[in-house]
Amino acid sequence: MARLVAEYPRTTRAFPLLHANQNTPVPSTSKYVVIGSGISGGLTAFELIEAGVKGEDIIILEAREAASGASSRNAGHVRPDAFRGFSAYAKVHGEDQALKVIANERLVLEKVDEFTKKHGVQCDFNLTTTFDVCMTPEFAAYEAESFEAYKTAGGDVSHIKFYEGQDAQTRTKVKGAVAAYEWPAGSSHPAKLAQFLIQAVVSRGGRLFTFCPATELRRNESEPGLWDVHTPRGVVTTERVVHCTNAHAALLLPHLESYIQPNRAQAHSLTPTPSFAAEKVLQNTFSLRYSLHHFYSLIQRQNDGTLVLGVSRSNPTLSEQTRASVYSTDDTFYNEEIVRDALQSFGKIFPDFDSANTMHGEGLDHAWTGIIAMTTDSVPFVGAIESLPGQYICAGFNGHGMARIFTCAPGIAKIMLGKEWDDTGLPECFRFSEERLSKLSTKAVPSVW
Numbered sequence: 001m002a003r004l005v006a007e008y009p010r011t012t013r014a015f016p017l018l019h020a021n022q023n024t025p026v027p028s029t030s031k032y033v034v035i036g037s038g039i040s041g042g043l044t045a046f047e048l049i050e051a052g053v054k055g056e057d058i059i060i061l062e063a064r065e066a067a068s069g070a071s072s073r074n075a076g077h078v079r080p081d082a083f084r085g086f087s088a089y090a091k092v093h094g095e096d097q098a099l100k101v102i103a104n105e106r107l108v109l110e111k112v113d114e115f116t117k118k119h120g121v122q123c124d125f126n127l128t129t130t131f132d133v134c135m136t137p138e139f140a141a142y143e144a145e146s147f148e149a150y151k152t153a154g155g156d157v158s159h160i161k162f163y164e165g166q167d168a169q170t171r172t173k174v175k176g177a178v179a180a181y182e183w184p185a186g187s188s189h190p191a192k193l194a195q196f197l198i199q200a201v202v203s204r205g206g207r208l209f210t211f212c213p214a215t216e217l218r219r220n221e222s223e224p225g226l227w228d229v230h231t232p233r234g235v236v237t238t239e240r241v242v243h244c245t246n247a248h249a250a251l252l253l254p255h256l257e258s259y260i261q262p263n264r265a266q267a268h269s270l271t272p273t274p275s276f277a278a279e280k281v282l283q284n285t286f287s288l289r290y291s292l293h294h295f296y297s298l299i300q301r302q303n304d305g306t307l308v309l310g311v312s313r314s315n316p317t318l319s320e321q322t323r324a325s326v327y328s329t330d331d332t333f334y335n336e337e338i339v340r341d342a343l344q345s346f347g348k349i350f351p352d353f354d355s356a357n358t359m360h361g362e363g364l365d366h367a368w369t370g371i372i373a374m375t376t377d378s379v380p381f382v383g384a385i386e387s388l389p390g391q392y393i394c395a396g397f398n399g400h401g402m403a404r405i406f407t408c409a410p411g412i413a414k415i416m417l418g419k420e421w422d423d424t425g426l427p428e429c430f431r432f433s434e435e436r437l438s439k440l441s442t443k444a445v446p447s448v449w
């Protein structure tokens with residue numbers, strides 16, 4: 001195992017708010033408290049201000065450096081599910097909700113594109129297309145079945161292209177491709193996006209407190225309608241507090257422990273060889289799949305050419321010990337066995353990379369981990385926490401936060417301001433409720449992304 005600073009925070013060390021208020025006591029009161037400074041927390045605060053809340057009425061609490069958690073550690077894939085997860089969602093939530101889940105992810109891509117252009121966000125966002133590459137006949141059959149089920153249920157497939165055999169290999173440049181599907185997607189530098197949101201909130205009066213975890217929430221003794229948020233640097237009393245801590249939500253909401261499972265993911269940055277540089281930079285993103293849970297994700301940043309390779313920890317090529325280590329909230333080290341698997345598999349999938357003859361500076365640059373949150377029904381928890389009036393949640397993105405947060409965070413902001421669920425435009429199955437919890441099995445539904 002090796003200790004690390006994650007890739008994306010590593011490349012944004014000049015962010016002036018990285019250690020904001022790290023020694024400053026928290027205020028005694030704040031109308032709104034956002035726990036977590038990732039993309040969901042930053043966007044929720046941003047949307048509250050956009051809706052008319054004074055920035056001075058909002059504080060953000062972050063346990064470590066600004067935006068140093070999962071939001072800044074993901075591989076930068078803004079990749080909506082076009083159809084593959086439909087059958088799995090339908091089994092749990094019904095076909096109507098499954099169609100809405102897929103449609104919502106497509107909408108998020110549009111929202112991210114619109115937001116980054118409107119605000120001039122320098123986060124390397126690249127609107128392109130993605131390939132779902134089937135590396136085995138078995139998975140090609142699974143994809144075909146999923147596609148037909150989605151289409152038969154009325155799902156829109158007009159934006160999806162299909163290739164097979166030699167055509168798939170030519171289109172994707174993956175020599176072992178059995179089949180491939182292509183649809184609109186994007187990539188970004190997620191830490192830069194998270195940092196933009198934080199900077200925007202602070203510039204409008206919001207306050208960020210880093211290295212200041214919320215350690216406990218208690219009802220205020222004088223006014224039971226208020227909450228005392230305890231931190232190492234004081235107690236802040238608030239009317240509304242929102243949990244934007246994704247896989248860590250159960251630390252402050254222990255009754256969710258059985259329903260949010262932290263999973264450790266790993267990614268790698270590679271400096272390209274000439275075959276992936278200059279005019280040969282990959283213009284598309286990829287999910288390279290041998291089976292539903294054995295896959296690799298790949299993007300290439302357009303500004304500097306860095307390749308970012310994500311790996312599933314369920315790969316049968318990995319040892320049982322490595323596969324079992326997925327269940328953890330510890331993101332301070334990466335796994336050397338996964339690094340070896342990633343590089344070997346990348347070399348097989350893209351032999352033109354020619355890793356055996358790399359020059360100095362080419363090849364593996366860095367490896368890091370991030371913690372994703374799997375819910376037991378594969379969709380996020382968004383909404384008011386009925387049993388704790390004044391508390392809200394926007395968490396549990398199932399490894400698909402980049403394809404969900406840009407509708408979920410605006411949705412929770414609306415709920416915090418008294419709007420109805422229908423005003424959010426979100427699928428009803430995303431709505432957090434005690435009734436939903438009571439129906440859930442404590443055994444997680446396998447990831448569909």
